[in-house]
Amino acid sequence: MQEQPTTRRPGEVVFTLILLIGSLFLLWQAYGISGFSALSSAGAFPMAMSAVMVVSLAIILSNTLRKPAPAAVLERLRAEILPATVVVFCGLILVYSLILDWLGFIPASFLFLLASITFLQGGRFKRAFGLSVLSIICVYVVFRLVFQVVLPEGLIPERAIIAWVQSLFSAGI
Amino acid sequence: MDALTYLFSSWIQPDLLFLTALGAFAGIYIGAIPGLSVTMAVSILISFTFSWEVNPALALMNGIFMGGVYGGSRTAILLNIPGAPAAIATSLDGYPMAKKGEAGQAIGLSTVMSFIGGLVGIVVLAIAAPTISEFAIKFQPRDYMLIAVMGILLVGALSGESLAKGVFAGAFGILLGTVGLDPMTAEQRFTFGSVSLMNGISSIALMIGMFGVSEALLQIHHLNAQAVKQKIDRIVPLWGDIKRHLSLTLQSSGIGVIIGALPGTGGDIAALMAYDHAKRITKNPEVPFGQGAKEGLIAPESANNAAVGGAYIPMLTLGIPGDAVTAVIIGALFIHGLNPGPLLLLEKPDMFWFTVGNLVLADIFMLIFGLTGIRIFTKIIECPKAVLFPLILLLSVVGAYSINNSVADVWWMLGFGVFGYFMKLYGYQVAPVILGIILSRLMDDNWRRAIISERESLPDFALGILTSPLSATLLGIIVFVLFTQTRWWKRRFGAAPTSVDAIKSN
Numbered sequence: 001m002q003e004q005p006t007t008r009r010p011g012e013v014v015f016t017l018i019l020l021i022g023s024l025f026l027l028w029q030a031y032g033i034s035g036f037s038a039l040s041s042a043g044a045f046p047m048a049m050s051a052v053m054v055v056s057l058a059i060i061l062s063n064t065l066r067k068p069a070p071a072a073v074l075e076r077l078r079a080e081i082l083p084a085t086v087v088v089f090c091g092l093i094l095v096y097s098l099i100l101d102w103l104g105f106i107p108a109s110f111l112f113l114l115a116s117i118t119f120l121q122g123g124r125f126k127r128a129f130g131l132s133v134l135s136i137i138c139v140y141v142v143f144r145l146v147f148q149v150v151l152p153e154g155l156i157p158e159r160a161i162i163a164w165v166q167s168l169f170s171a172g173i
Numbered sequence: 174m175d176a177l178t179y180l181f182s183s184w185i186q187p188d189l190l191f192l193t194a195l196g197a198f199a200g201i202y203i204g205a206i207p208g209l210s211v212t213m214a215v216s217i218l219i220s221f222t223f224s225w226e227v228n229p230a231l232a233l234m235n236g237i238f239m240g241g242v243y244g245g246s247r248t249a250i251l252l253n254i255p256g257a258p259a260a261i262a263t264s265l266d267g268y269p270m271a272k273k274g275e276a277g278q279a280i281g282l283s284t285v286m287s288f289i290g291g292l293v294g295i296v297v298l299a300i301a302a303p304t305i306s307e308f309a310i311k312f313q314p315r316d317y318m319l320i321a322v323m324g325i326l327l328v329g330a331l332s333g334e335s336l337a338k339g340v341f342a343g344a345f346g347i348l349l350g351t352v353g354l355d356p357m358t359a360e361q362r363f364t365f366g367s368v369s370l371m372n373g374i375s376s377i378a379l380m381i382g383m384f385g386v387s388e389a390l391l392q393i394h395h396l397n398a399q400a401v402k403q404k405i406d407r408i409v410p411l412w413g414d415i416k417r418h419l420s421l422t423l424q425s426s427g428i429g430v431i432i433g434a435l436p437g438t439g440g441d442i443a444a445l446m447a448y449d450h451a452k453r454i455t456k457n458p459e460v461p462f463g464q465g466a467k468e469g470l471i472a473p474e475s476a477n478n479a480a481v482g483g484a485y486i487p488m489l490t491l492g493i494p495g496d497a498v499t500a501v502i503i504g505a506l507f508i509h510g511l512n513p514g515p516l517l518l519l520e521k522p523d524m525f526w527f528t529v530g531n532l533v534l535a536d537i538f539m540l541i542f543g544l545t546g547i548r549i550f551t552k553i554i555e556c557p558k559a560v561l562f563p564l565i566l567l568l569s570v571v572g573a574y575s576i577n578n579s580v581a582d583v584w585w586m587l588g589f590g591v592f593g594y595f596m597k598l599y600g601y602q603v604a605p606v607i608l609g610i611i612l613s614r615l616m617d618d619n620w621r622r623a624i625i626s627e628r629e630s631l632p633d634f635a636l637g638i639l640t641s642p643l644s645a646t647l648l649g650i651i652v653f654v655l656f657t658q659t660r661w662w663k664r665r666f667g668a669a670p671t672s673v674d675a676i677k678s679n
Contacts, residue, residue, distance in 0.1 A: 015599050019341070026348060026363070033362055039629050040621040042355040046362055049348045056341040063335070081598055085393050090591065093386075093566055097583045100570065109571075113563050120396060120559035131560050139567065147221045149575045 007070045010077040016061045023053040085120070092116050104154015105144075110136050179526035182228075183534055189232045193531060196236020197538035203237065204244025205256040206556070209565070211241030212604075213388055215501045216380035217565075219508070220572040227509040227524070232531050234505065238498050239535035242440050242477050243287040243543060247550065250279045250470075259440035259477040262448035266462065266469030273465055277547075281410035282467060283474040284543035286422050290475030291536040293426035294433065294482025298489075299529045301434075302518065306490040309515035314619035314626070315638060319647035320493055321612040321619075324436030325605050326654050328497075331442050334600035336658040342601050346609020349374055351617060369581055376504055376610045378573045378585040383603040384497075385569040386590025389562045391597055396558050408544055414467065421451060421468055422475045429476030433483025437608055439496025440477035440484075447476030482532060488513055489525060492615060497604045500611045 027050040033043030070076055078084075096112040103111075113132035118125055143149045144158075153159060183189040203214045215234050222230035245257030250267035263283065270279040325347075329339015352363045353373030364370040425447035432443035451462075451472035458466045484495030492514035494500035506513050511524065518525050573586035593603045627633040638644040656662055 009599055012599055015595060029363055030348075033360060039624045039631065042358045042360040042362060045617045045620055046348055046351045049344045049351070052344040053341055053348065056337045056344065059337040060335070060341065063337070081595075083394060085396065086390055086594075089390065089393055089562075093570070093587060096566075097570055097580065097587060100574070100583070101580050105571070109567055112567060116563040116566075117559050120393070120562065121557070135560065135564055135567075139564070139571075143221060143568075143571060148224060149221050149571065150578055151571060152574065152578075 006067065008064055008067045009080070010070050010073045011081050012064050013061070016057060016064055020054065020057040020061060023050055023057055026050040027054055088119060089116065092119070100154075101152050102154060104156050104158070105151035106136065106140065106156055106158065107154065108152075109139070176522065176526045179523040180530035182527055183232055183531040189229060189531070190534070192229050192232040193236045193534050194538045194542075196233040196238075197240035197535050198236075198542050200237035200240020200242075201244035201247070201539065201542055202550070204241035204260075205247040205550070206561070207248055207252075207254045207256050207392075209561075210257055210384065210388065211238055212380075212497045212501060213384045213565070214241065215498055216377065216384050217568050217572045219377055219501060219505045220381070220575050222505070223508060223575070227506070227511065228527060230505060230509070231502075231528060234502055235528065235531050236535045236538065238502075239291060239478070239481055239532065240539050240542070242481055243284070243291075243474075243539050245477075246283045246287070246474055247280065250283065251276060257441075259444050259480075260473075261441065262444045262473035263470060265448065266464070266466050269463065269465035270467075270470065275465070277408040278410060278414075279470055280547070281408040281544065282414060283470055284408075284540060285410050285415055286418070286471045286475040287478040287543070288536055288540040289419075289422050290426040290429055291478035291481060291539065292533070293423065293475075294430050294479035295529060295532045295536065296482070297430045297434075297479075298482040298485050298532070302486050302490050302525065305486065306515045306518040309490050312491075312515070313637075313641065313644065314622040315634070316641075316644055316647060317491070317493075317619040318616050318623065319638075319644060319651065320436055320487075320491060321616045323647060323651050323654070324487075324493055325608050325612065326437075326651060327435060328437040328602065328608060329605045330654050330658055331438060336655070338601045339605055342596070342603065343605035343609045346606035346611075347613045347616060348609075349379065349606070350376070350610040350613020356614070356618075357621065374585060374610075375573075375576050375582050376607075377576050378582040379589050379610060380501055380504065380607055381569045381573050382586040382589030383593035383606060384501075385565060385572075386586065387593030387597060387603065389565045389569075390590065390594045392558070393562060408547060418467065418471050421454070422471055424454070425451065425472040425476040426479035429479030430483040432476070433480030433495055434486040436487045436491075436493045436495060437605075439498070440480040443480040443483075444473035444477040447472040478536075485528065485532070489517060489528070490515060492517075494608060494611060497607055500604075500607050503611055 027047065030043055030047040030050045033046060034041035035043065038044065092112060092115055096108060099111070100108045110132055113135055114128055117128040117131055121128065144151055183193055199214070200211065203209045204211060214237055218234065218237070222233065241257060242259050245255055245260030246263045246267065248254050248256040249260040249264035250271050253264050253268040255261045255264050267279050267283065270276065325343035326336075326340070329343050330336050348363075350373070352370060354360070354364075354371050355362055361371065428447045428450055429440070429443040432438050432446055433440065448469060451468045455462075455466070455468045458468055460466045462469045480496070484499045487493045487495045488499040488503055492503070492512070494503045503513055511517065511521065569586060569590070570583055573582045574580065576582045593606075596603055596606075623637075624631075624634055627637060638648055657666075
């Protein structure tokens with residue numbers, strides 16, 4: 001069991017409240033499935049679980065409120081919970097998953113790696129470029145060629161290229 | 174005779190042999206690199222092995238599991254950073270040994286003891302599982318429900334910050350598992366009218382998010398932590414050392430198997446318990462505990478690998494995972510059309526004996542790779558974090574995408590990744606969520622079967638539990654676990670010695 005901190009963590013009350021409101025909403029939704037019609041109904045079990053969620057969150061909330069509030073909430077929130085690195089990195093992942101389908105696996109992943117490696121190591125673009133190229137080749141060979149995973153194709157007609165390379169080899173033999 | 178053929182099938186088929194070796198090798202590094210965990214690796218890998226046969230997929234995962242549980246000890250010894258939760262206790266005495274210039278000895282000893290522990294776990298699995306599954310056929314639906322509740326409660330109670338947070342996480346996981354069309358009545362549950370939710374939320378997208386993305390985001394906090402390097406001397410341990418500590422190794426392995434076999438609890442808790450046990454039974458250690466006692470290294474290392482075999486017991490006999498990794502593996506078995514439970518051993522004994530034989534093979538490969546390749550090792554763990562984390566996220570995105578070739582699963586994965594990040598920051602564990610979503614269907618089905626057979630009467634249901642010795646015992650354990658979390662118990666007996674702080678302060 002981890003040690004409990006002596007003061008609240010920054011944002012802890014808000015997080016618990018959001019969870020509690022969410023759980024109450026889910027309890028209401030679970031009630032809507034089949035109400036109190038029968039113990040074996042489709043809604044009985046989800047209702048019991050969401051009720052457990054609500055009760056445990058109420059206990060967590062009361063325990064959290066009993067602890068003293070942390071000093072310098074905003075600074076600590078920025079340092080411990082949402083440092084700039086994490087926020088920017090989340091943004092990069094979001095953009096990556098948005099362009100993945102449209103741009104295709106290779107270009108989208110390359111851009112993602114290039115941007116995130118450059119960002120995380122604080123500059124050094126050439127090194128990041130080299131590392132991204134190397135990583136993307138490794139990932140492509142292992143997952144697309146060896147594991148045969150289907151990846152979004154996007155702008156590069158990759159399947160046609162593979163077929164063309166294969167036909168070259170089979171023609172050679 | 175057939176059992177023997179299945180037992181050794183992975184030893185004689187080159188592709189399976191190769192995959193097991195690859196798994197064990199990769200597992201050691203995955204376990205060793207702080208920030209990468211076996212659970213993360215196995216959950217990302219599941220989506221890539223969809224199209225495979227079940228045996229190659231299992232061979233790779235068994236190798237990673239076995240190697241990964243051991244691999245965490247490397248960085249615990251060399252850098253004082255446990256590569257995996259199961260290696261937390263290892264760093265207490267392993268790192269002081271390394272500081273004294275005995276890093277090679279520490280690595281060698283932990284490798285051999287992990288091997289012995291692993292072997293004990295597998296032998297117990299091979300002997301106990303058939304007996305348990307014969308016994309499990311007699312289980313009533315209510316017993317399954319009680320075992321599942323017990324598993325989720327144990328993880329919640331032992332690993333989280335407070336029981337309430339563990340219970341919330343478990344219930345949340347179970348609730349997520351009920352999303353979609355009800356399998357009995359086809360009523361919609363939590364679908365909000367969306368067609369894509371009717372099939373439910375992909376448990377694999379959830380696992381990749383909670384174990385992969387959230388962990389990577391957390392690790393970005395410590396991007397610039399510098400590690401101190403240690404010199405490594407001779408790595409093959411002295412025979413005398415092994416012989417002298419064999420008794421402790423076997424005892425710790427025993428603890429490891431039992432803790433591993435309890436639904437929900439795995440190698441991390443087993444290792445801490447074994448460390449505590451070693452401290453109590455070693456009256457006059459050559460070196461005091463915490464300052465480089467060999468006993469303090471041997472006990473957790475043999476226990477955490479013994480827990481691997483133990484964790485497979487409830488998974489293969491009851492369909493209830495023994496820990497977070499087996500929860501992921503059970504997900505893989507469902508995908509391959511297998512239904513782990515008491516009938517699995519009767520209907521598919523080949524699968525069981527294959528797993529046993531393959532685990533032994535993985536254990537052997539772990540020993541071989543553990544005692545060699547130390548030079549490459551020091552190079553690989555220096556892999557820059559600025560490359561590692563983007564790569565993990567890239568693989569997570571690709572893994573989630575390849576489940577159904579749809580971006581929707583990527584969204585789920587990212588959503589749960591960010592949510593898991595906040596959960597971990599505020600002291601919630603994510604393992605109960607995963608156990609919950611895996612066990613949800615089993616609990617829901619068995620609850621309804623149990624209550625229907627009692628004609629919807631709660632008093633009759635309660636009477637059924639109290640009058641059956643098995644159900645009453647299970648209920649007793651659940652009540653006991655809840656009771657140990659009360660203030661009165663904690664004041665009277667102190668907190669259970671399952672945390673590093675508690676052990677250090679002893």
